[in-house]
Amino acid sequence: MSEQPAAQRRSQDWFGGVGVQGFVHRAWVRSRGVPADHFDGRPVIGICNTWSDLTSCNSHFRELAQHVREGILEAGGVPMEFPVISTGETLTRPTAMLLRNLASMDVEETLRANPLDGVVLMMGCDKTTPGLMMGAASVNLPTIGLSAGPMLNGSFRGRSFGIKDAWELGADVRAGRATIADVEEAESCLNRTVGVCNVMGTGSTMAAMVEALGVGLPDNAAIPAVDARRRVLARMVGRRIVDMVRERLTLDKVLTRTAFENAIKVNAAIGGSTNAVIHLTAIARRMEVPLDIEDWHTLGQEIPTLVNVQPSGRYLMQEFHEAGGLPVVIREMCEAGMLDGDALTVTGRTLADNNAGAVCHRRDVIFSPAEPFMSHSGIAVLRGNLCPEGAVIKPSAADPRLLKHRGPAVVFEDAADLNARVDDPELEIDAGSVMVLKNCGPQGYPGMPELGMMPIPAKLLAQGVTDMVRISDARMSGTSYGTVVLHVSPEAAAGGVLGAVRDGDLIELDVAARSLELLVSDEEIAARQADGAARESKPTRGYSKLYVDSVNQAHEGCDLDFLVGMTGSTIPPNQH
Template sequence: MTGKKKTPDQLRSARWFAPDDLRSFGHRSRIMQMGYAATEWTGKPLIAIVNTWSDINPCHAHFKHRVEDVKRGVLQAGGLPIELPAISVSESFVKPTTMLYRNMLAMETEELIRSHPVDGAVLMGGCDKSTPGLMMGATSAGLPMIYLPAGPMLRGNWKGKILGSGSDAWKFWDERRAGNISNQEWNDIEAGIARSYGTCMTMGTAATMMAITESIGMTLPGASSIPAADAGHIRMSSECGRRIVDMVWEDLTPQKIQTRKAYENSIAVAMAMGCSTNAIIHVIAMARRAGQDISLDDFEIASRKVPVIANIRPSGEEYLMEDFFYAGGLPALMTRIKDHLHLDVVTVTGQTLAENIQHAQVHHEDVIRTTENPIYAEGALAVLKGNLAPDGCVIKPSACDPRFLKHSGPALVFDDYPSMKKAVDDENLEVTADHVLILRNAGPLGGPGMPEWGMLPIPKKLVKQGVRDMVRLSDARMSGTSYGACILHVAPESYIGGPLALVQNGDIISLDVNKRTITLDVSDAELAKRKAAWKQPEVRYERGYGWMFSKHIRQADQGCDFDFLETGFGAPVREPDIF
């Protein structure tokens, strides 16, 4: 622990309640209106619990109850809990994509914390964009905070076979398209793949971002992999409530935890876990809110050094997050890559990372491998650059057919998802497994919101021939539960005239993952001619939030934050006036 530094009169909430004036009279009388006595707030930290529960977010269904456990912990530690609901960004249901609303959650979180009489915050998230959204907003607000991860759901089951979120959905959908499973079998899979509340239990974006947040130092040790339905998750929730009260007294703010070293740790852990490709966008955005200039180059450096040792689908073949938890969880994995970590960084416990993991052990050697026996010799992700992606693009080599790590093939181009979907379902489509399927106008502006369309469906004609992977290229994202030779996040995006907008059917595209290159084999003169003839697609929004999004969103290589929300945009926001 860092030791008590603050006194009751230094609490931020005291600005609302302590003065002997008319405005504070109003604050005190209104909190008493809700049934609180003065002894419940006087001289005590007020703790915001930013809760992303909703009736239509299955990943957070248990938060309706877990928030009571957090409150219990806050009260036990001598604080007063204040629940503040926030947008739920339910990955499965929000359209066109939750990525359109990640920054909205970040804005809401920052302003909820800043505008209310609170001294610290517990952030309740887990479903894909909720983690970075909460972290970005609370980091900008700057008060002591701790993140409470929703945790993965239990394993899926069908006919005694273990099912993994997303990954097995894509797999069995192709089998259904090929005519290999019946409608009844498909319905049974549908009923068995998601058996409890909690996030995807594969190494998707949710599991990735919860683990990354722990590796930055913003969760209790081991919290990120506790299954949502485990009783240990209840105990962790109440401990979050107790710990945040101490963090307020210790003045342990995110700025003291979220150093560059902490973010370098998170990237190393992400590589070792076989992380989602979405990690790159979110970590860059989170780090820049903390004033740390993390870029694609940092991921590329780690990718060359840190092997994938978490044998979790989709990079792994057999295991899921429940198995990872039983094998020792993230603290155990970090003991295996200590040489790649800064062990002296401080975490929300008030202790160093070294102290947090000193007693961690691996309990299953095949689930958490050694660096000498990895499931993939390099990191989970690779950053490619070339004339097709001057600012970079991303591939997950640990989850694709090795024969596509070096490949050349003719382009088959689609300008929108409906035309692509119609074509791939046409069994007369002229396509081979060597083609490079391209979807454009699916980036931050073009999508809009950069939807998870990047795992383009393999043409039905090829599926029936037994083809299960081919090179696919887009400026979209893909689900972290997805797999295959999918090249994503092409920057700059096609909608604003990036080179992807200039590709024509039949152009040869070459990639070499080992050399980290991607090339459109077309002369500069021809590309200049095509650029002169190019016309920007229609405007996506002319009013509302979407209009604001379109005016201020950054490109994928810059984290897709709004320009005006980045830390360097202007002077820090002052504390609110109270008159």
């Protein structure tokens, strides 16, 4: 790629001017002790930092940003760190997903409004990754991603302990097989370092997507947050973004249709989170790259699961990294013809070249395409009268016996109804029932919370039931598991058929046939929808109102309708 002349760099519109305009811009930056030669046309690099005490996954970013800064300086660039909203799924109410699009707006407007030639996106807890990627995509500067990395393995009573194990312990408490004292002991054993969840949850999945898309350096996905190699990676990210500016390697050259196809296939191979469907769709639509929910079927259906990591498997992210990490998966998929290895990445090299030297150290953690961990893909797309615009399920995390099932519906009208009745001993439900949760989609909650993995009723847990078919317009955490149908579209609050389901209705799930049907006549469904009771009023002010009035449905990525597309980095002339 050709070298960009310094005078043509975007930052020179601010710092390269003569007279009062240039004087003012340079003078204000000089107040921080910046030397004069930093305005001589050197690449000015934004460090977009989602550090926050409220987002524990990202709480080491102050230190990590310093390593990025040193890398930028070493490569002859000028670092400019700035904060954006940081949303952590563990603390944010009602859900961090409500604020993902707000984070994208924060990033987009900050990048466009300031003298930046390129940007490093520091992202960890799961919504910060797509939020930052979406905002950067709409601006289209040279961009590179740096993820938080997973926390180290938990350790509980002599064994490794992950988020999936914590969910199982919680179920044991509700079933009477464990005590609150057990939970309190486990509390200090689970999250013993900073970093994203130590399983293939949405945080690690999206870090893997950054790497598979070619927007992150090799090993971005799995180096633990506290590992010194994550600090080295941060410094190399800082160095590389400076050269990307010089090479004019903008995001649109990396985030191509081919890159998204590769990412969908990698997600299947790692048993990645269902949330990736929504997030990749939203990012692609910002880049104006055609991507549809059906692509997850056509591209991912033949891809086997290669990674034996929770929640689909046994091990945790620390073992995945020690076994060779995502570079091994990518190399072997390229060699098997499953990926397009010629896709360009932020290194300036191809995806295949980046990962050519990867070596697998543990075949019980990373399996080969010839002898996969599971033969079926990580995510299946369902269609039927209950989800005309689609729904998703993760077969690798489900009980195989339930992937074809017919049962009567037990309906919960919303999250409050679920919480009030799920453990009622009088609830009419058995292991063959289908649990249905309404009004938890993008508009209905609002924000589409991670409530799709409805808790199995306590009385069934006590009988030894470990999985049931569960259907909703909500999402679920990537750390979750079970025969859980999610993202039913259109959602109940938008007039979807899900809103017409009643107790006792037969529902038929057939994952092999990619089918989800409500066994009720079209006439009866239409009559029920016509008689449906109105939901309580929508938000009337603030961002929540903006969100509900503008949000797209799950199959469209849950973006705000007016944010879809690429605006670019140019400031309109009348706004200079």
